[in-house]
Amino acid sequence: MFISKTSEYALRILTYMALNNETQFSAQSLYAELDIPKRYLMRLLTDLSKSGFIKATRGRNGGYVFARPLETIYFSEIIDSVEGLLPFEGCVLGNAVCPVDKPCAMHQIWEKPKQAFLETIKTTTLADLLL
Amino acid sequence: MFISKTSEYALRILTYMALNNETQFSAQSLYAELDIPKRYLMRLLTDLSKSGFIKATRGRNGGYVFARPLETIYFSEIIDSVEGLLPFEGCVLGNAVCPVDKPCAMHQIWEKPKQAFLETIKTTTLADLLL
DNA sequence: ATAATATAATACCCGTAAGTATTAATTTAT
DNA sequence: ATAAATTAATACTTACGGGTATTATATTAT
Numbered sequence: 001m002f003i004s005k006t007s008e009y010a011l012r013i014l015t016y017m018a019l020n021n022e023t024q025f026s027a028q029s030l031y032a033e034l035d036i037p038k039r040y041l042m043r044l045l046t047d048l049s050k051s052g053f054i055k056a057t058r059g060r061n062g063g064y065v066f067a068r069p070l071e072t073i074y075f076s077e078i079i080d081s082v083e084g085l086l087p088f089e090g091c092v093l094g095n096a097v098c099p100v101d102k103p104c105a106m107h108q109i110w111e112k113p114k115q116a117f118l119e120t121i122k123t124t125t126l127a128d129l130l131l
Numbered sequence: 132m133f134i135s136k137t138s139e140y141a142l143r144i145l146t147y148m149a150l151n152n153e154t155q156f157s158a159q160s161l162y163a164e165l166d167i168p169k170r171y172l173m174r175l176l177t178d179l180s181k182s183g184f185i186k187a188t189r190g191r192n193g194g195y196v197f198a199r200p201l202e203t204i205y206f207s208e209i210i211d212s213v214e215g216l217l218p219f220e221g222c223v224l225g226n227a228v229c230p231v232d233k234p235c236a237m238h239q240i241w242e243k244p245k246q247a248f249l250e251t252i253k254t255t256t257l258a259d260l261l262l
Numbered sequence: 263a264t265a266a267t268a269t270a271a272t273a274c275c276c277g278t279a280a281g282t283a284t285t286a287a288t289t290t291a292t
Numbered sequence: 293a294t295a296a297a298t299t300a301a302t303a304c305t306t307a308c309g310g311g312t313a314t315t316a317t318a319t320t321a322t
Contacts, residue, residue, distance in 0.1 A: 001132055001218045005280070008225040015224070015236035026298070035226075040281055046300060059289020062298045075240075083279095087132045093146070094139040095166075105146035105260050109206075113248035120244045129236050136310070157268070171311050177270060190319020193268040214309095
């Protein structure tokens with residue numbers, strides 16, 4: 001399953017905003033573009049706002065803009081804010097401890113894809129989408 | 132979250148069985164070794180049995196043994212039988228379609244870790260644990 | 263035969279992620 | 293001032309993965 005549906009939504013929202021350089025995005029306009037249940041989208045926008053990725057202005061003509069430069073927003077941070085990174089970093093067999101000197105059966109096998117995943121999300125920012 | 136808890140359990144069970152060459156494994160003995168809720172473990176064993184990875188013999192002195200040679204059991208098949216592979220193979224942003232000529236924003240970025248993951252589980256069998 | 267020891271089947275329960283509804287607060291155009 | 297348009301807060305509902313309970317079925321030691 002890789003990442004949760006909510007993480008998926010968050011990425012969909014922020015990548016859309018990053019790629020479409022508008023002065024501001026209302027929940028309404030995002031709803032029209034992205035395929036996310038409206039009320040859930042609105043709540044998620046508030047969450048992303050609280051997390052500091054975007055900032056909101058209320059009232060008429062309100063909406064959302066990025067709160068920080070795209071270069072500073074790593075994918076890892078987005079996923080982390082939604083569902084945490086621990087489940088990704090831990091032992092794939094779910095062992096509480098998976099010591100280096102006596103790792104779990106799948107440790108060796110899992111290492112490569114896991115590192116590829118973590119490395120990617122930890123070194124890539126929203127700005128990289130524009131390249 | 133990577134893989135579901137049930138997939139985790141399934142891998143834990145089968146890797147344990149693969150690494151400990153006993154003539155037979157009872158649910159009881161697996162429960163003693165692996166940290167999985169007993170009743171859930173038993174149900175999962177039945178599932179794995181139905182899926183054809185292991186076969187059960189009932190009654191006194193019953194238990195489970197592999198139904199097929201370890202060389203033929205790919206990790207991808209195990210995960211597939213528990214939660215399916217589609218969520219892993221599909222678009223990371225959850226788009227129904229993510230066409231090659233006009234892929235989603237994260238397509239390029241996600242490609243490497245995704246392939247590393249799929250490649251690993253599709254080319255590794257339980258027998259590889261014994262190497 | 264019977265009792266003991268296994269797995270199988272089925273139904274139910276619970277916690278959490280996902281989704282919905284309602285009301286409040288804020289801003290601005292008129 | 294007022295109404296319209298926006299986000300915020302909060303509570304509720306639903307779906308599902310994970311976990312539990314109960315009963316049935318099969319095998320074998322005695």
